Amino acid sequence: MTGLKTRLAMMVALLTVFTASLKTFADSPAEQPAQGPLKVFILAGQSNMVGAGVVPLDPNRNDGRGSLxxxxKDPKMAARTKHLVATDGHWAVRDDVWIWYFDRKGKLTTGYGSRDTxxxxxxxxxxxxxxALNEQVLLIKIAWGGKSLAVDFRPxxxxxxVGPYYTQLMQHVREVLGDIQSHFPQYDGRGYELAGFGWHQGWNDRINQAHNDAYEENMSNFIRDVRKELKAPELPFVIAETGMSGHEEKHPRALSLMRAQAAVAERDEFQxxxxxxxxxxxxxxxxxSPSGQAYHWNNNAETYYLIGDAMGAAMLDLMQDADE
Known part of the structure; x- marks a missing residue:
């Protein structure tokens, strides 16, 4: 009996040591890195940032061509887009990416364009x-249709x-960041980091010659002013070209505005x-595509997806450069 008690005591002692070892291993920073602050990205612009890419396959809209x-379902895109669909066949809902878009907010999925479709x-x-990121992500999307940089977003x-929509943009960003908990109850108070700013806009400036001519300087001022107001002097900025009509675009103002957008990123201060x-x-x-509405990318969801994907990849590159 005494021998049995001794063996039981030894087993309990070994189990205690083993459990403590497991806890130490689990708590090891190398094996279980602590998640950093919330990564916040601001996405702003006019109607093509609002988004008009059609999600459902509607046979009445060009047999569903160009829908998400x-x-x-396109075999050529299957490997690239498999993470967009959940195992149950519904659109994936990302627990690790939250989005705020005026009266709509929650976990990222479809339906955050101009309509829920x-x-x-x-x-x-x-x-x-x-x-790509281990941290929780928050997208703050602030966009309105038919807005120019020269007047509406004037920095x-x-x-x-000062443009009224520039002022509103700053107000909305501060409001969300000032009370993240009320918008996202899952937020655990770990703090946030302004990680980047994405911009997709241009139509309302390219249809006006004076606005077109001033675009490069206005965009440069916009970047500087946003960084100053948000106290983020090196905030990474990604500008998506207003490239509607693709390589067939011939209008002089359209070509000029796209050159101006590219020229901003080429300035020495923005390298x-x-x-x-x-x-x-x-x-x-x-x-x-679902339509012939050229100024909204013909409502083609693949186009909108690829623009966002390319903006995200460019943002990650900028963030990596900043860390090196």
Whole structure:
């Protein structure tokens, strides 16, 4: 009996040591790194940041061509888009990426475009950065249709009257960041880091010659002013080209505005912290799309997804450069 008690005591002691070892191993920073602060990305612009990419495959809209549903069913896109669909066949809902878009907020999935049946660049962007980052991600999307940089988003450094939508943009960012908990009850108070700013806009400036001519300077002022107001002097910025009509675009103002967007990222002061994303390759013609609405990328969801994905990849590159 005594021998049995001794063996039992030894077993308990060994189990205690083993349990303690497991806890030490689990708590080891090398094996279980502590998650850092919330990574916050601001996505802003006009109607093509709002987003008009059609999600459902509607036979009445060009037999469903160009819809998000058709894209994920395309064998050529299957490997690239498999993470967009959950195992039950529904659209994936990302626990690790939250989105705030005015009265809509929650976990990233489809339906954060101009309607709940549409997507914008936030969809591809959120999936791309969410796949790459270990930290929780928050997208703050602030966009309105039909807005110019020269007037509506006019930054303070450009002189004249500050654009009312520039002011609203700053107000919305501060409001969300000032009370994250009320918008996202899952937030555990670990703090946040402004990680990047994505911009997709241009139509309302390219249709006005004076606005077009001032675009490069206004965009540069916008970047500087946003960084100053948000107290983030090196905030990575990604500018997505307003490349509607693709490589077939011939209008002088359209070509001039796209050159201006690219030129901003080429300025010495913005090397390594501002990126330009060409989008003309993502254009899909009317016969491959739900509509012929050229200024909204023909409502092609593949286009909007690829724009967001490219913006996300460019953002990750800027973030990596900043860390090196």
């Amino acid at each position: 549903e058709a894209m994920v 549409m997507i914008g660049p936030e969809f591809g962007f959120g999936h791309t950065v969410g796949e 303070p450094s450009s002189g004249g009257e 390594g912290n501002v990126a330009f994303v060409g989008t003309k390759d993502f254009y899909r013609p009317k016969d491959q």
